[in-house]
Amino acid sequence: MQMTYAEAIRDGLRVELKRDPKVYLAGEDVGPFGGCFGVTAGLFDEFGPKRIVDTPISENFIVGHAVGSSACGLRPVVEVMFDDFITVCFDEFANQAAKVRYMFGGKAKVPMVCLTINGAGVGAAAQHSQSLEALLTHIPGLITVIPSTPADAKGLLIAAIRDDNPVIFYEHKQLLGVSEDVPEGDYTVPIGKADIKREGSDVTIVAWSWMVQKSLAAAEELAKDGISVEVLDPRTLVPLDKEAILKSVGKTGRLVIVQESCKTMGFGSEIAAIVAEEGLDLLNAPIIRVAAPNTPIPFSPVLEQEYIPSVEKIVAAVKSLF
Amino acid sequence: MEFSKEQLFDFYQTMATCRAFESRVSELFAAGKIPGFVHLSLGQEAIAAGVFACVEKDDKCGLHHRSHGEMIAKGGDINKMMAELFGKATGTCKGKGGSMHLADMDMGLLGANGILGAGFAIAAGAAFACRYNETNDITLCLFGDGQSNRGPLHESFNVAALWKLPIVWICENNGFGLSNPVKGHLATDNVSDRAAAYGMPGVTVDGNDVLAVYETTQEAVKRARRGDGPSLLEFKTWRWHGHFEGDPGLYKDPKDQEEWLKKDPIPRLGNMLIKKKYATQEDLDQMKAIGEAKIDAAVKFAEESPWPDASELYTDVYDRQL
Numbered sequence: 001m002q003m004t005y006a007e008a009i010r011d012g013l014r015v016e017l018k019r020d021p022k023v024y025l026a027g028e029d030v031g032p033f034g035g036c037f038g039v040t041a042g043l044f045d046e047f048g049p050k051r052i053v054d055t056p057i058s059e060n061f062i063v064g065h066a067v068g069s070s071a072c073g074l075r076p077v078v079e080v081m082f083d084d085f086i087t088v089c090f091d092e093f094a095n096q097a098a099k100v101r102y103m104f105g106g107k108a109k110v111p112m113v114c115l116t117i118n119g120a121g122v123g124a125a126a127q128h129s130q131s132l133e134a135l136l137t138h139i140p141g142l143i144t145v146i147p148s149t150p151a152d153a154k155g156l157l158i159a160a161i162r163d164d165n166p167v168i169f170y171e172h173k174q175l176l177g178v179s180e181d182v183p184e185g186d187y188t189v190p191i192g193k194a195d196i197k198r199e200g201s202d203v204t205i206v207a208w209s210w211m212v213q214k215s216l217a218a219a220e221e222l223a224k225d226g227i228s229v230e231v232l233d234p235r236t237l238v239p240l241d242k243e244a245i246l247k248s249v250g251k252t253g254r255l256v257i258v259q260e261s262c263k264t265m266g267f268g269s270e271i272a273a274i275v276a277e278e279g280l281d282l283l284n285a286p287i288i289r290v291a292a293p294n295t296p297i298p299f300s301p302v303l304e305q306e307y308i309p310s311v312e313k314i315v316a317a318v319k320s321l322f
Numbered sequence: 323m324e325f326s327k328e329q330l331f332d333f334y335q336t337m338a339t340c341r342a343f344e345s346r347v348s349e350l351f352a353a354g355k356i357p358g359f360v361h362l363s364l365g366q367e368a369i370a371a372g373v374f375a376c377v378e379k380d381d382k383c384g385l386h387h388r389s390h391g392e393m394i395a396k397g398g399d400i401n402k403m404m405a406e407l408f409g410k411a412t413g414t415c416k417g418k419g420g421s422m423h424l425a426d427m428d429m430g431l432l433g434a435n436g437i438l439g440a441g442f443a444i445a446a447g448a449a450f451a452c453r454y455n456e457t458n459d460i461t462l463c464l465f466g467d468g469q470s471n472r473g474p475l476h477e478s479f480n481v482a483a484l485w486k487l488p489i490v491w492i493c494e495n496n497g498f499g500l501s502n503p504v505k506g507h508l509a510t511d512n513v514s515d516r517a518a519a520y521g522m523p524g525v526t527v528d529g530n531d532v533l534a535v536y537e538t539t540q541e542a543v544k545r546a547r548r549g550d551g552p553s554l555l556e557f558k559t560w561r562w563h564g565h566f567e568g569d570p571g572l573y574k575d576p577k578d579q580e581e582w583l584k585k586d587p588i589p590r591l592g593n594m595l596i597k598k599k600y601a602t603q604e605d606l607d608q609m610k611a612i613g614e615a616k617i618d619a620a621v622k623f624a625e626e627s628p629w630p631d632a633s634e635l636y637t638d639v640y641d642r643q644l
Contacts, residue, residue, distance in 0.1 A: 024454070050454070056484070058477035063482070064443020065450055071432060072382060072451035095437045095446065103423040104433060105416030106638035140639050164641040192644065239644035 003182040005175045008150035009115075011076065013040065013188050017047050018023045019239035019315060021074060023161060026053040027062055027079030027115070036081050037117060037176055059085055067113040067166075075161060076112045083118035083170065084127050086135070087167065097166040098141030111164045113157070119173040119210055119260065120292075120308050125299040131209070131261040135321040136168055137238050137270070143191060146170040148212035151182045152235055155189030162264075163191060174210045194241035196247035196248070200230035203318055206232055206245055206271055211258040211309060217236040218314035227318060237267050246279045253284035254321050258314055263291035285321040290314050323537050327600045333532045334595065334606065336371035337588050339613035340391035342640045343400065344414045347390065347407060351567040355625075356407050361388040365530075365562035365580045366586035369494050370395035372535025373462065382430040382452065382461040384445030386469055387422045388494075388561075389434040398426045404620035410627035417630045418638065430459075439472025441465060442491075449489035449546075460488040460546040464639070468499020470513045479554070483520040486551035490542040493554070494529065496561035497582075501573040514556040522552050529557030530587040545604045560585070 003011060016023045025040065028253070031054035034041030044052040055062050059080055061259040066076040080086055086093065093114075102112045111157050122224040136142050143165050160167040197212055198219050207215040212233045218228035232248050234241055237292060255275055257268035266288045290309045298304055344362045351360050363370070366388075374395035377383070385392055390492060393403055399414065407421050414424055425433030432448055435441045444462035452459040470493055471473075482489050493513045508514035510516065517524020523545075527538045535557055559635030560582035564571040571579075595601035637644075 052474065056401065056481060058481060059445045060474040060483050061446065061477035064440060064474060065447030068384070068432065068444035069449025069451040069454070071427070072448045074451050074454055091437055091440055092443065096440055100433070102638045103415060103419040104425040104427070105414070105418050108427045108433070179369060
């Protein structure tokens, strides 16, 4: 049925809350208020205060308590309201959730999911707009899921909740209202499997989250000029489906990576490095990264638009390869 | 409170075993047999013995990084603990954690933590799970005076009190946060003074009096089990050794050290046992010998155990090979 990205996430939560009594949701304003962006609207009325738990503004507690409750057999889904706030509770991700299984010799597990939302373009300025998905990909032990479509979002969220590892699940502000046909009921999208969002033969664009949409729009433009673009969405960054990326680059011989975050040390750098190490002979042209500049995100709409990688910039980058 | 002879003997035996373990670890570390950092609790044995006599196997416990004694008092496997300190494959955590990350989930021991202050929220999460699962279990969270200044304490104390979680906060005030004496790091006279800010009972007790530790903890544990919420207990004691082995503790006033050595909790209980004619010196010597024998066996076990296979580096990062 037709669902927005926000509704699809809510539907995924509902499927799991109904299926498994150990699943609960906790975070700031996720209860009667329905979440800062309305994603959890109605769940409190449906599942009650035991399962849908409003917390104080206490990110260390929110994430840390999920480490403890999941180690004791529950399956918490917690929310850190903005990606920017992940930095407030970085220890709980990097030193706790990520390391419990390893430090304790595999005798403990932390099956928790943390929802968060990233992305610029809504005038939220420097501390509510970042896309910091690369930060936690550097820490072994965590899984990073970052869907670009409603159907992927629902299926990946259900897979994330059933996964026995700590998962960080990225929503994007610009995608919440995007709508498509989403399967009803219970289904999963496998973690670690890329999806080709548009097939093409001349150049591969690897993009995730909102940048998939921008890249598809760019592909449409480029088709008019006779350039056939393949758009590959990895959907999860850790684990990364590098075989799919290498296969696509093997087909097209060109690679453009589009990321919304700052260029330096964004996840695109990792993808470029992998292809350089393992697929240099597949390439007919240099790898290009289209990314935001290395600046904080400005408030003024004019400056913010300059910051965000645009369809025009993607088109220009692709054309520069021919 | 009246104590049976058996209870008093149990206290004595636990303290004697903890003392033997820590004394031996000190020697082994000096001899270069134990790698890394070890933080010993010599002089603080009454807290471990008194506190853990109040809880059951299924009760949970969050630890800090001076927690060998607590592991022993909760019933952790001493052989495996020693093997873990050596970094052997038979260790509690297969040699992947070491002294700072000892854990035994089967015993409800949620792990020592190298990040001081991270344990508050994790323990609160365990307490959340105790209640969510509608068990009668409670959670203890042990921490030091130095650790009490971390921010997650505030978040976790507040939420635990707000939600009346079944948890007991237990501060082992051993006089120093590494080199910094309590007067140099704490704005109030006692850590327990902070309890009032969260509307929970707070009490400061002589941490070298095992009977007082037991009585105080017993009351707080009962309160938590009744569903009346958390308490903050502060047990004042003294760390005999440096912060870690190798630290000569030159920041300590020798007079203070001398005074506190006289307050050794083990002869304190031993003298009382003899005075009450519950025990002879021979009985006490025998308990000491039992403790020593357990440590002899543990060292033998650790020394004879194999090193982990190099392939173990790569396991237990996730539940599967990503």
